[in-house]
Amino acid sequence: MGRKFFVGGNWKCNGTSEEVKKIVSTLNDAQVPPPDVVEVVISPPYVFLPLVKSLLRPDFQVAAQNCWVKKGGAFTGEISAEMLVNLGIPWVILGHSERRLLLGESNELIGDKVAYALSQGLKVIACVGETLEQREADATMDVVAAQTKAIADRISDWTNVVVAYEPVWAIGTGKVATPAQAQEVHTSLRKWLATNVSSQVAESTRIIYGGSVTGGNCKELAAQPDVDGFLVGGASLKAEFVDIIKSATVKSSS
Numbered sequence: 195m196g197r198k199f200f201v202g203g204n205w206k207c208n209g210t211s212e213e214v215k216k217i218v219s220t221l222n223d224a225q226v227p228p229p230d231v232v233e234v235v236i237s238p239p240y241v242f243l244p245l246v247k248s249l250l251r252p253d254f255q256v257a258a259q260n261c262w263v264k265k266g267g268a269f270t271g272e273i274s275a276e277m278l279v280n281l282g283i284p285w286v287i288l289g290h291s292e293r294r295l296l297l298g299e300s301n302e303l304i305g306d307k308v309a310y311a312l313s314q315g316l317k318v319i320a321c322v323g324e325t326l327e328q329r330e331a332d333a334t335m336d337v338v339a340a341q342t343k344a345i346a347d348r349i350s351d352w353t354n355v356v357v358a359y360e361p362v363w364a365i366g367t368g369k370v371a372t373p374a375q376a377q378e379v380h381t382s383l384r385k386w387l388a389t390n391v392s393s394q395v396a397e398s399t400r401i402i403y404g405g406s407v408t409g410g411n412c413k414e415l416a417a418q419p420d421v422d423g424f425l426v427g428g429a430s431l432k433a434e435f436v437d438i439i440k441s442a443t444v445k446s447s448s
């Protein structure tokens with residue numbers, strides 16, 4: 195099976211330049227599995243991207259946490275995909291639930307952003323996931339399918355897309371999805387891709403899990419057959435992120 199384990203660290207709106215240097219130095223000193231076993235992508239706030247890129251070990255990559263939906267221009271406060279490409283930033287996170295819920299980004303806008311970012315040569319970590327209310331109403335897969343469909347309707351090549359399943363109720367709450375809950379959604383999502391995109395895309399696209407992943411719970415989650423890695427928030431600012439990267443060996447030894 196050719197899906198390389200993927201670990202992303204989403205720093206969200208955190209850090210000072212001193213803290214950034216400290217975290218990067220911890221990462222640079224860490225002994226982790228080689229790049230053919232795990233792909234590691236660090237996502238600091240925009241303003242720290244050049245600093246992180248200049249200091250970070252070459253086997254780790256960087257991602258922006260968002261970008262504008264089309265070509266740059268008179269869009270005050272926005273950062274375009276072209277600018278990220280210009281700075282040599284290979285990845286962008288799009289559709290994070292904090293942007294969907296706090297900033298009102300719709301499925302359609304996120305689909306447009308994914309399509310535009312890919313067209314400019316960026317790789318995309320596309321986030322999907324249900325709220326607690328939606329899960330309790332048994333709507334998890336409907337919600338995740340609608341979020342994924344808005345992307346699938348706008349792109350034809352999934353090579354540069356990683357899908358991050360991040361249940362909103364698990365984000366920053368310490369309430370991690372159980373390995374069975376994560377596996378259930380990941381396998382349904384893969385089936386959705388097989389039915390609605392292609393079996394090749396379903397088989398090759400990485401589906402990673404995010405929401406209260408820690409050094410303590412990552413191995414059990416990583417052991418699930420359809421969990422291809424993690425998108426980590428809080429723990430990516432701490433030394434335990436290294437343990438999460440190392441959980442890739444659960445896969446390579448199985």
Ligand SMILES: O=C(CO)COP(=O)(O)O
Pocket residue numbers: 204290360364365366367368404405406407425426427428429
């Ligand atoms: O939102 C997340 C990653 O994008 C997850 O955040 P936490 O790991 O802090 O729950």
